[in-house]
Amino acid sequence: MSRPIVVDSVAGLRAQIRDWRREGLSVAMVPTMGALHDGHISLVRIALERADRCVVSIFVNPTQFAPTEDLDKYPRQLAHDLDRLAQAGAHLAFTPDVSEMYRAGFATKISVGGPSSGLESDFRPTFFDGVATVVAKLFLQASPDQAIFGEKDYQQLCVVRQLCRDLDLPVEIIGAPTVRDAHGLAMSSRNAYLTATELEIARQLNAILRRTAAALVAGADESSATGEASQALLSAGFNIVNYVAARESLTLGPWRRNHDGRLLAAAWLGKTRLIDNVEIPRA
Numbered sequence: 055m056s057r058p059i060v061v062d063s064v065a066g067l068r069a070q071i072r073d074w075r076r077e078g079l080s081v082a083m084v085p086t087m088g089a090l091h092d093g094h095i096s097l098v099r100i101a102l103e104r105a106d107r108c109v110v111s112i113f114v115n116p117t118q119f120a121p122t123e124d125l126d127k128y129p130r131q132l133a134h135d136l137d138r139l140a141q142a143g144a145h146l147a148f149t150p151d152v153s154e155m156y157r158a159g160f161a162t163k164i165s166v167g168g169p170s171s172g173l174e175s176d177f178r179p180t181f182f183d184g185v186a187t188v189v190a191k192l193f194l195q196a197s198p199d200q201a202i203f204g205e206k207d208y209q210q211l212c213v214v215r216q217l218c219r220d221l222d223l224p225v226e227i228i229g230a231p232t233v234r235d236a237h238g239l240a241m242s243s244r245n246a247y248l249t250a251t252e253l254e255i256a257r258q259l260n261a262i263l264r265r266t267a268a269a270l271v272a273g274a275d276e277s278s279a280t281g282e283a284s285q286a287l288l289s290a291g292f293n294i295v296n297y298v299a300a301r302e303s304l305t306l307g308p309w310r311r312n313h314d315g316r317l318l319a320a321a322w323l324g325k326t327r328l329i330d331n332v333e334i335p336r337a
């Protein structure tokens with residue numbers, strides 16, 4: 055088991071990537087905010103299958119958090135993350151601090167339209183600008199051939215694809231299946247906030263979404279089915295349902311029956327906001 059090279063400066067990252075490029079090696083990137091779990095490690099495995107070198111960024115990006123959100127309490131556990139990356143075989147961990155990513159006087163923002171509208175943006179209006187800005191920076195810093203993003207953050211995946219298409223960023227975006235626990239709960243760094251009772255409730259989210267997607271495929275009326283799913287989440291113990299929505303899977307525009315769809319949801323459980331999504335296959 056070899057430890058990943060740890061680099062905390064953009065110059066250091068570029069120097070290492072340049073060396074690999076000189077050797078003719080390909081590079082895949084896994085952008086993360088750390089607190090690595092099995093979901094992240096599955097992305098690293100995909101990166102290692104597809105490229106000669108795997109770079110994992112670990113950066114809790116302040117620009118994607120609203121002032122009321124959990125930036126300060128977001129889990130930070132670098133030593134544990136580096137152990138996990140060593141076990142997984144990642145080659146480099148890029149661990150910049152905030153001043154390295156956002157130098158004094160930083161004044162640029164990337165705002166992606168299209169799939170960023172609605173859903174998460176209705177509740178986190180500045181989130182995707184922060185994500186797009188940091189992802190664009192990471193891609194310009196590391197110039198990877200490919201980057202791997204989990205389908206768990208499905209709208210984010212669509213936004214990153216749109217970002218690369220619109221700005222001609224030469225990075226192939228690979229969407230990776232969500233990793234779940236034995237009860238269907240999607241792996242998330244924020245699951246660490248859940249109490250034991252909340253964990254039991256959280257585990258019902260995916261089952262409710264799968265049931266609703268099956269009902270839609272079987273011909274259920276869209277607004278009744280998503281309304282019933284919201285009610286089912288509240289009955290299960292969620293406090294607030296932000297949305298349960300059926301969308302077209304590529305653009306996130308309105309869902310059309312017999313087209314590839316996605317059912318997406320966000321709901322609060324105590325102080326924790328959970329998101330998840332499932333495929334709505336063609337009938």
Ligand code: PAF
Nearest residue numbers: 085086087115185188207
């Ligand atoms: O999904 C995440 O962990 C973050 O939004 C990302 C893509 C690393 C950008 O900060």
